[in-house]
Amino acid sequence: MRNQGAKIQFEMLTELRREAKPLSAYDLLARLNQRNGKLAPTTVYRALAVLVEQGQVHRVESINAFVACQCVGHPEASVLSICDDCGSVGEHRDDALLKDLSALTERSGFSPSRCVVEVRGLCTLCSAELMS
Numbered sequence: 450m451r452n453q454g455a456k457i458q459f460e461m462l463t464e465l466r467r468e469a470k471p472l473s474a475y476d477l478l479a480r481l482n483q484r485n486g487k488l489a490p491t492t493v494y495r496a497l498a499v500l501v502e503q504g505q506v507h508r509v510e511s512i513n514a515f516v517a518c519q520c521v522g523h524p525e526a527s528v529l530s531i532c533d534d535c536g537s538v539g540e541h542r543d544d545a546l547l548k549d550l551s552a553l554t555e556r557s558g559f560s561p562s563r564c565v566v567e568v569r570g571l572c573t574l575c576s577a578e579l580m581s
Contacts, residue, residue, distance in 0.1 A: 454499070
């Protein structure tokens with residue numbers, strides 16, 4: 450069973466890396482079902498939970514979807530930029546910003562368990578199209 454789980458995780462990560470846009474759990478389920486037969490939604494959610502925990506995938510909270518990590522090998526949270534036009538998601542790291550956010554909340558007595566930073570706007574390509 451463990452090998453099956455690793456296979457599903459690998460296939461999900463491959464699908465997410467192939468896409469420029471985030472995919473929902475049900476998008477992934479539909480794609481995996483085309484190759485693997487009928488998988489249960491819980492199988493997909495378990496695999497996504499493992500990939501998120503490992504830092505290989507990020508959950509885009511505002512749209513309830515997932516993207517492959519673009520900055521592999523970092524335990525800290527990322528700043529995700531989400532294009533309102535094309536739906537692409539970029540990933541940025543700024544350790545100083547995340548440290549400042551944690552310090553800000555801690556000063557008020559809040560103990561953050563995790564940090565999610567999502568910025569909405571237009572990506573470079575969509576901005577350029579708007580300007581032309």
